[in-house]
Amino acid sequence: MFDAGDSYLALFPRWLPFGRTLAQFAGILIGRWFGSLLGYKPFHPEWTTDWLGACDKMEKSIFYKRFADRRAQDVARKRFDNSSSASKSD
Numbered sequence: 855m856f857d858a859g860d861s862y863l864a865l866f867p868r869w870l871p872f873g874r875t876l877a878q879f880a881g882i883l884i885g886r887w888f889g890s891l892l893g894y895k896p897f898h899p900e901w902t903t904d905w906l907g908a909c910d911k912m913e914k915s916i917f918y919k920r921f922a923d924r925r926a927q928d929v930a931r932k933r934f935d936n937s938s939s940a941s942k943s944d
């Protein structure tokens with residue numbers, strides 16, 4: 855995942871110790887906050903094999919707690935099974 859890498863906003867003056875590091879962390883926090891406002895999901899139940907582990911990670915983050923639905927993968931599997939059985943009957 856790309857989290858600011860070597861690009862960052864110059865939020866702090868150069869003479870401030872660790873200003874570059876602080877600016878990188880601030881960029882990550884602002885980016886994750888803004889992404890969560892837009893509905894960015896770090897994990898999708900359709901594509902994740904370890905959904906319970908993904909839910910554990912999302913529950914630890916203040917930004918992604920609302921996406922940690924432990925029943926979501928079961929719902930996605932039922933939806934997939936229903937769509938594949940409907941296409942077989944055609």
